[in-house]
Amino acid sequence: MARTADALLEEIHGPSPAQLLRRRVFGHQGLLIGGGVLAVLFVVAVLAPYLAPHDPYAQDLLARMRPPVFLGGDWDHPLGTDHLGRDYLSRLIYGAQVSLLIGSVAAVISGLIGTAMGVAAGYFGGRVDMAVTFLVNVRLAMPVVLVALAVVALFGGSLQVVILVLGLLLWDRFAVVMRASTRQVRSREYVTAARAIGCSTARVVLSEIMPNIVNNLIVVATLEMAHAILLEAALSFLGLGVQPPTPSWGLMIAEGKQMMLFEPWLVTIPGVALFALVLAINLLGDGLRDVTAPENRN
Amino acid sequence: METAVNDPILKVRNLRLTIPLGAGSLNAVRGIDFDLQRGETLCIVGESGSGKSLTALSIIDLLGRGIERRADRLEFDGIDLLKAGRSQMRSLRGDRMAMIFQEPMTSLNPAYTIGDQLVEAFRLHRKADRAAARARAVELLEKVGITAAASRLGQYPHQLSGGLRQRVMIAMALMCEPELIIADEPTTALDVTIQAQILHLLAELTREMGVAMILITHDLGVVARVADKVAVMYAGELVETGTAKKVFEAPVHPYTRGLLGCIPVPGRTQRGAPLGAIPGIVPSLISEVSGCAFRSRCAEATEACGAFIPHRVASEGSHSFRCVHESGRKAGAEAGT
Amino acid sequence: MLVFILKRLGLAALVAVTVSAISFSLLFLAGDPATALAGEQATDVDIEAIRRLYGFDRPVLVQYWDWLAKALQGDFGESYYFKLPVADLVLQRLSITMTLGVCGISFALLTAVPLGVIAAIRPNSLIDRLALLLSVMGQAMPSFWFGLMLIVIFSIQLGWLPPSGTKTWVHFIMPTVVLGYYAMPAIMRLTRAGMLEVLASDYIRTARAKGAGEGRVLFKHALRNAIIPVVSLAAVQMGFMLGGSIVVESIFALHGAGYLAWESIGRNDLPTVQALILIFSMFYIVFTFLSDVVNAWLDPRMRAG
Numbered sequence: 060m061a062r063t064a065d066a067l068l069e070e071i072h073g074p075s076p077a078q079l080l081r082r083r084v085f086g087h088q089g090l091l092i093g094g095g096v097l098a099v100l101f102v103v104a105v106l107a108p109y110l111a112p113h114d115p116y117a118q119d120l121l122a123r124m125r126p127p128v129f130l131g132g133d134w135d136h137p138l139g140t141d142h143l144g145r146d147y148l149s150r151l152i153y154g155a156q157v158s159l160l161i162g163s164v165a166a167v168i169s170g171l172i173g174t175a176m177g178v179a180a181g182y183f184g185g186r187v188d189m190a191v192t193f194l195v196n197v198r199l200a201m202p203v204v205l206v207a208l209a210v211v212a213l214f215g216g217s218l219q220v221v222i223l224v225l226g227l228l229l230w231d232r233f234a235v236v237m238r239a240s241t242r243q244v245r246s247r248e249y250v251t252a253a254r255a256i257g258c259s260t261a262r263v264v265l266s267e268i269m270p271n272i273v274n275n276l277i278v279v280a281t282l283e284m285a286h287a288i289l290l291e292a293a294l295s296f297l298g299l300g301v302q303p304p305t306p307s308w309g310l311m312i313a314e315g316k317q318m319m320l321f322e323p324w325l326v327t328i329p330g331v332a333l334f335a336l337v338l339a340i341n342l343l344g345d346g347l348r349d350v351t352a353p354e355n356r357n
Numbered sequence: 358m359e360t361a362v363n364d365p366i367l368k369v370r371n372l373r374l375t376i377p378l379g380a381g382s383l384n385a386v387r388g389i390d391f392d393l394q395r396g397e398t399l400c401i402v403g404e405s406g407s408g409k410s411l412t413a414l415s416i417i418d419l420l421g422r423g424i425e426r427r428a429d430r431l432e433f434d435g436i437d438l439l440k441a442g443r444s445q446m447r448s449l450r451g452d453r454m455a456m457i458f459q460e461p462m463t464s465l466n467p468a469y470t471i472g473d474q475l476v477e478a479f480r481l482h483r484k485a486d487r488a489a490a491r492a493r494a495v496e497l498l499e500k501v502g503i504t505a506a507a508s509r510l511g512q513y514p515h516q517l518s519g520g521l522r523q524r525v526m527i528a529m530a531l532m533c534e535p536e537l538i539i540a541d542e543p544t545t546a547l548d549v550t551i552q553a554q555i556l557h558l559l560a561e562l563t564r565e566m567g568v569a570m571i572l573i574t575h576d577l578g579v580v581a582r583v584a585d586k587v588a589v590m591y592a593g594e595l596v597e598t599g600t601a602k603k604v605f606e607a608p609v610h611p612y613t614r615g616l617l618g619c620i621p622v623p624g625r626t627q628r629g630a631p632l633g634a635i636p637g638i639v640p641s642l643i644s645e646v647s648g649c650a651f652r653s654r655c656a657e658a659t660e661a662c663g664a665f666i667p668h669r670v671a672s673e674g675s676h677s678f679r680c681v682h683e684s685g686r687k688a689g690a691e692a693g694t
Numbered sequence: 695m696l697v698f699i700l701k702r703l704g705l706a707a708l709v710a711v712t713v714s715a716i717s718f719s720l721l722f723l724a725g726d727p728a729t730a731l732a733g734e735q736a737t738d739v740d741i742e743a744i745r746r747l748y749g750f751d752r753p754v755l756v757q758y759w760d761w762l763a764k765a766l767q768g769d770f771g772e773s774y775y776f777k778l779p780v781a782d783l784v785l786q787r788l789s790i791t792m793t794l795g796v797c798g799i800s801f802a803l804l805t806a807v808p809l810g811v812i813a814a815i816r817p818n819s820l821i822d823r824l825a826l827l828l829s830v831m832g833q834a835m836p837s838f839w840f841g842l843m844l845i846v847i848f849s850i851q852l853g854w855l856p857p858s859g860t861k862t863w864v865h866f867i868m869p870t871v872v873l874g875y876y877a878m879p880a881i882m883r884l885t886r887a888g889m890l891e892v893l894a895s896d897y898i899r900t901a902r903a904k905g906a907g908e909g910r911v912l913f914k915h916a917l918r919n920a921i922i923p924v925v926s927l928a929a930v931q932m933g934f935m936l937g938g939s940i941v942v943e944s945i946f947a948l949h950g951a952g953y954l955a956w957e958s959i960g961r962n963d964l965p966t967v968q969a970l971i972l973i974f975s976m977f978y979i980v981f982t983f984l985s986d987v988v989n990a991w992l993d994p995r996m997r998a999g
Contacts, residue, residue: 089830196705197712199930199982202937202974205955209721209967212959289836293941296838297956312839323846330839338834345830419902451905458903463896467995468918478904513994529904 083350090346096339104155111149112137115306119144124322138328141311142318147325150306151332157307158288158336161222165287166280168226173233174276180234181241182264191234198231207290208299216302221294225287236279240272247271274351281344285337292333308333365392366536366569367416370430374411374593377423384642385411385424387593393586395536396567398560400580400601402616403590406639409573410459412590413539416571417456418446434536451478455530457540457559461522461547465514471525472510479532497528501558520551527559531566538563538570544579556583577616581605586675589613592639592650599676609671609685610678611655649681657687702986706979711762713975714968718758721964761968770969775961780969783954788973790860790950791939794869798939799932801874802881807924810885811917814893825886829879837938841872841945858947869946873939877931884927888920895919922992929985933978 085091103110113136120143126132127139127147138147180191207224214220244250245268253267292309294300301307303314308329315325374386386408393399401409415426418438431438433454441449450456455478458464466474475497476490485493491510498506501524514522523543530538540559544552560583563570574580580587584601589612597610608614615635637654640646649655652662661681670677671685678685745751749760764771770780813822848868849857859865892898893916901915940952947953951970958966 193705193709193712196709197716200709200713200933200975200978201717202940202971202978204938204940205959205967205971205974206717206720208940208956208959209717209971212962213721285834292836293838296836297941297944299959309836309838312836312842316842319842319846320850323850326839326842326846330836330843333836333839334831334834337836338831341830341834417903419899447905447907449905450903456900456903458896458900460896464900466897466901466915466919468993470994474900477901477906481905515995526900529900 080350087346087350089342090350093339093342093344093346096335097343100155100336100339101159103152104159107152107156111146111152113146113149115145115149115153116304117145124318124325126322127324127328130324139324141314141325147311147328150311151308151329153306154308154311154329154332155336157218157301157305158291158333161218161225161291161301162284162288162340164222165225165229165291166284168223169228169230169283169287170233170276170280172227173230173279174237176230177234177237177239178241178264178268178272181238182245182260182268184242188238191238195231195234198228201228203228203290204293207294208297211294211299216294216300218301218305221291221300225290229283229287229290232283233276233279236275237272240275241268244268244271274347278344278348278351281340281347285340285344288333288340289337364435366395366434367391367393367571368430368432369416370428372412372415372426372428372431374408374415374420375425375427377425378643381643384646385593386415387642387646389588389590389593389595391586391588391595391598393537393569393571395569396564397585398563398570398572398583399586399588400572400574400584401588401590402574402577402580404575404639407590408593409575409590410541413456413541413571413573417450417454417539419450419456448482451535452482452533453535454537454539455533455535457523457526457530457538457543459542459546461519461526464526465522467514469513470510471512471514471517475510475525475529475532478529482533493532494528497531498525500531500562501525501528503528519547520555523547523551523555524558527555527562531562531568534566535568538568539573540570541573542575543572545574545576559583589616592646593642594650594679596651596680597671597676597678599671599678603672603676607672607676609669609676610680611657611685612651613678614685615654649679657682657685659687698990699987702983706983710972710976710979714762714765714972715758717971718761718968719754721968765969765972771965773958773963773966775958775963775966780965783966784951784969784973787949787951787954790948791936791943791952794866794873794939794942794948794950795932795936797866797870798873798935799877799928801870802877802931803928805874806878806881807885807921810882811889811912811920813882813886814889814920815912817890822886825882829882832875832879835875837872837876838941838945840875841868841942844868844872845945860948865946865948869942869948872945873935873942876938877928877935880931881924881927885920885924888923889916892916892920918992922989925992926982926985926989929981929988930978933981936977937974 119140122136122140123142123144125136125140125144128134128137130139132139136146136148138151141147141150176191176194180188207228210224211220214224250263250267253263258267291300291307292312295307295309296313298313301310303310311329312326312333315322315329319326369392370390371388372386372390373384373388376383376385389412391399401412403409411420411424414420415424416431416433416438418426418441420426426439428439433449436445436449438446465471472491472494475494476485476487479485479490479493480487483490494510495506498509503509503521503524509517509525514525517525523546526543543559544555547555556579559570559572562568572579572583580601586598587601587604588595588598589604589610590596591612597604597608597613604613605617608617612635619634635654640650640653642650648663649658649666652658655662657680659681664681666679666681668677668679669683749757752760761771768781770784772778773780773783776783809821809825809828813819813825816822844855845857845868848855855868856865857868898911898915901911906915936952939950940955942948943950943952944956951973955967955970955974957963958970
């Protein structure tokens with residue numbers, strides 16, 4: 060009987076950690092669905108210029124508010140057109156770019172800030188820890204939507220400003236989780252051993268601590284990415300985020316709101332897209348948490 | 358009382374506990390029998406995983422979900438526990454049968470005072486008013502040797518030491534003057550110095566109040582001091598039962614002999630000599646188990662051990678064991694230790 | 695206990711001051727209040743005059759100190775737009791936001807806690823799966839979109855509920871649901887996890903061994919312990935919710951403090967925005983402080999420490 064080397068090895072040693080991980084990943088429905096949907100949306104965003112049937116900015120005032128195909132529209136505009144006659148599907152596709160860009164860059168910025176603070180607090184303890192905890196408390200006490208709105212209003216609502224504001228506001232969960240994980244890892248023997256043989260602080264943090272907390276970092280990053288995307292949509296919806304004519308989903312909902320009474324699909328379509336994207340990211344994040352720390356499941 | 362005085366308070370026949378698993382099932386307890394007379398103390402001895410705790414929980418019907426209980430007979434004072442409904446079991450629990458658990462640190466509810474928890478069963482079963490229940494609680498706290506009992510009622514579990522908490526648990530079990538107490542390793546979580554005190558207290562109180570007790574333990578030193586009867590459990594079966602005196606002085610089953618051989622005896626055990634140990638591991642109890650479960654570790658094992666294992670009477674009275682060999686030793690082996 | 699409360703109070707005050715300082719400097723550095731105040735037709739000379747009149751030419755720290763000292767006495771200055779004292783303006787609008795917040799958290803607790811408890815009693819049952827689905831979906835649903843969908847369904851299609859306004863309690867139904875659902879998933883998950891853990895604990899077995907009935911075991915023994923972390927979460931969520939009411943109020947045109955904040959930001963009415971940021975952060979601070987106190991009261995182990 061032919062047997063693969065893998066199967067033979069497994070029989071002797073049991074499954075390797077990588078095999079276990081692979082098995083858990085492929086056994087986790089939420090993770091697969093979330094990852095799959097996110098991957099598709101990512102591809103759509105990247106290939107937007109090739110996939111979008113029309114220019115998302117091109118107005119056609121003679122073809123305003125055409126209904127989507129499933130409401131009796133034609134295939135020239137599969138999802139209809141908005142109040143300025145712009146193709147809704149194209150705007151939706153370019154909107155994915157905006158959401159993903161804002162979500163990922165804001166998550167990276169807040170991740171850098173939060174991780175630096177959290178790891179420092181967890182590693183050094185004492186006064187550093189007190190200072191970081193205090194800052195986290197201050198940050199949590201700030202009403203995010205209000206502050207973000209006010210700042211965006213003052214600096215003007217460009218994509219860069221929105222990204223920066225969200226990035227500078229959403230680091231709290233990174234700091235809290237990284238602080239806790241670092242404290243946990245710090246007391247392990249291998250960290251003590253590394254310090255005992257005279258490794259520098261930077262080396263201990265980068266090569267002993269970081270690899271052991273990076274899974275938590277990834278989980279928080281996905282959740283914060285979803286958070287940032289939702290916040291951007293809310294800000295744009297309130298008219299103080301990304302400015303028109305940029306095709307942001309939140310902005311599309313705000314514009315559709317005016318015509319909601321007669322054309323509810325103008326609000327429904329971008330809302331469903333936003334919901335699907337955030338759901339996919341959350342499923343991926345939850346799934347990653349389950350897979351990397353199965354003992355914490357439920 | 359209608360039942361005759363010498364009828365056993367607890368009658369167990371062919372008790373089987375199985376845990377269904379994905380494939381097959383785990384036969385955790387496989388057909389055990391015993392009787393417990395009023396006021397008598399039975400010690401069930403065995404290593405961890407032998408099914409002692411499950412047996413205890415099955416009597417009071419507190420097995421976790423998904424564990425199947427079957428038996429030919431399971432009677433408490435003539436009441437068929439197999440047929441008893443949930444409400445009937447509830448009215449028995451805490452009133453006529455009580456349980457003391459292993460972990461005093463976690464067995465008390467952290468959100469309520471000792472007093473609240475002591476009076477709970479009493480007020481539930483006796484419909485007593487607050488004052489009467491508190492008076493009873495103070496009385497019992499004093500009985501278990503807690504000083505300043507009245508002021509302890511207002512304290513929370515986290516304010517008491519482990520030993521004190523276990524005393525509170527004992528007092529709680531005795532609140533309604535039960536006829537049966539099941540104590541599942543009540544001292545293993547405690548400091549060695551306190552273990553003796555608690556055990557002594559438990560033995561004394563059950564004797565004084567005429568309560569029958571099933572004491573589950575893996576500490577043979579404990580058994581020797583408090584047991585009237587001993588049941589030795591191995592891999593879900595009772596391999597030897599009898600009066601404490603008989604089992605300790607003349608153990609028959611190879612496992613019992615091995616177990617007793619593990620205890621160093623002052624004077625008899627040579628200094629520096631290796632302590633007794635039983636080599637090997639407990640067999641898997643998943644799916645059908647045939648023959649003697651101990652045979653893979655047994656020095657007396659023969660081919661016949663894979664077949665049916667009969668119950669045998671060792672000597673007069675209630676001393677019995679399960680082994681293919683008539684005297685617990687294979688034919689031809691010389692007698693004597 | 696007293697020491698604990700005093701410590702927490704001191705910390706809370708420090709947090710409040712820091713938050714106000716940050717938002718003050720942020721707002722006053724970024725915008726030019728004099729320009730905003732002077733209006734479109736103003737000349738440079740006018741703006742300069744206004745700047746001196748209001749003291750905007752002084753260092754930020756001095757201005758902040760001045761503002762803080764007055765704010766502590768309840769004087770938040772005058773709204774640029776309404777030309778009214780900010781304190782009166784905010785106070786007048788706050789009752790709607792508070793009502794909304796209380797309704798929202800009550801709604802969240804009344805739905806999430808029972809769901810969490812049932813899910814924990816019957817893990818992997820249909821209800822458990824449904825609750826999980828609901829919480830996963832809830833976390834992903836943008837609240838402003840959820841609000842609009844409710845309006846589409848219940849106001850436009852069915853005509854059951856009014857889409858905006860504050861006249862009767864009926865007007866508060868949809869805003870309550872939208873604000874409350876935001877806090878639901880977290881509360882439900884925590885209740886479920888807490889109940890699962892507590893139900894597996896030794897003291898629940900003790901309670902059963904005493905002959906306590908299922909209801910007594912669940913509610914007196916289990917829920918009492920499982921609810922402790924939920925209380926603090928609910929308090930924190932309440933603080934967040936009041937801050938998030940800005941979205942809900944704008945959708946349903948509820949003229950509360952959140953709506954005022956939205957309007958004021960659009961109008962560059964900095965004294966009002968500044969006061970609202972401080973007030974909303976005070977809400978968060980007060981609620982987390984209260985939750986610590988309630989927690990200490992609920993959990994005897996913390997009471998002693």
